[in-house]
Amino acid sequence: MLAGIGLFGLLDANSKLLSAGHEVWQVLLVRFATLLLVVFTIRALVPGWGGALTTRFPRLHAARSLVMLGSAICFFQAFRLLPLAEGYLVFFTSPFLVLALSAWLLKEAPPPVAWAWCAVGFAGVAIGLAPGLLGGGEAGGAPLLGYLYALGGTFCYSAVFTLNRQLRAEPGIGRVLVWPSLLGFAVMLPLGLTHWSPPSALTLAQMAGNGVIVGIATVCLAEAFRHATASRLAPFGYSGLVWSLTWDFAFWGRVPPLAMLAGAAVVVFACIMSERAAARRP
Template sequence: MLAALALFAVLDANSKVLSGGYHVSQVLAFRYAVLLALLGAARLARPRAGGGVATRRPWAQLLRSAFMVGSGAGFFLSLRELPLAEGYLVYFTAPFMLLALFRVLLKEPVAATAWIWCGVGFLGVLVALSPGLSAGGAWAAYAWGLMGSFCHAMVLVMNRSLRDEPGMARVIFWSAVPALPALLPWAATEWVTPSWGDAAALSANGVLAGGATLCLASAFRHASAGRLAPLEFSALVFAVIADVTVWGVWPPLLVWVGAGVVTFAGIMAQRRTG
């Protein structure tokens, strides 16, 4: 779960840079084409690498793919208009959605401590990000962010539902094959020929998204939403690390305090939440 969130943090930063010059359909189509190319190359080098791709639940796999597209599009369109801080604040509604969806759709019990530590984590995010929030905001961008958060939560629900169908190849295949044909006609109408540098960045999005997808699918095969949802807030910690190590930007004290609260909530959730 933590590896997935670290990959998503890098993916979000990369996508925000790309959003200035490319349409969402082209970015997502590039992402899924890279995923399929990597899977194909792996299976050419070693037949059946990653396991089989057959599924007993094609409709569930298609639903997960649709929610993945919705999540990617929602976050891309939101972060195109909003500062990362505000975009992340909208994203951090996802853990609460996740707990509710697991309880309603999968009938899995959710301990009260899971809600408590999610609340503590969200408080840490508010402490960290409140000084940087703008007075106004683009409501359409907030709406896209909420859509992306809901779709992200539904992807995690589907990961848990499909935990009896593990395997790298199956996850990648059923994520990309339904999405790519749906995106390509739209991408063709909005196509902008990328420079070599941008082509590398677009390809990197596919690698990052693929790695995060595999990590999430693995996480929800092994643990409940109650244990994993509070860890979503650790994305703030990864954002702080990226600011310091990549851009050399040292966040103000409140960001460090908020990151500490988020880390504490995540650790306590693992100790106290079933």
């Protein structure tokens, strides 16, 4: 779990670096193409790796692929405008959105105390983002758009998590990697070629590296959930904040304001308490 979260943090940092000179469509096109190439190369060398690609739930996989694509686009655009740590602060509201989606789609009714902790968590987000929203962030109002992108990406990610629970009867990593990548490649191909900007050898390697990183990270998380329960693993997800702070300082020299750190502490605490309350429901 820690390895997977760390790799996703590296993916976001690398994408932010790429966003300075290339459009999201081009970066994602190379990412999906690389991931497909890697997966099918491994399957050629190790027949049957990742399990079957056919599915009994094509509609669920189609929905999952769509929201995964939405998540990738939104987070890329969010981190183009925001420091990593601020984007992750919005992302940490995902457990609250999962509660809402589970209540709506899976008919799982969390106890009222879980909703109360949700309210506390969003208050923490408000504390952390207040400096940017009130004019202490980037100029020109860019952060507000960045926050909206981050919220959209978080909603899509929460939908992916909810759909994963509906697909838990299907073992194997192959479907999880291939179907979203095929859809992403098909959508990004015309857009990526239209907005193609000739990359340097290093930049192209960074784009291809994203495909390798996301593939390994996905496998790591799948293995984590195979060996431990979601409730056991959930707190480790907040290690993403440490990675975001680290990359923000290492690449851009950013030191987070105290309000952001205070808000993050409130959000993480509220998430943990909300998840504990939901786990104790009858």
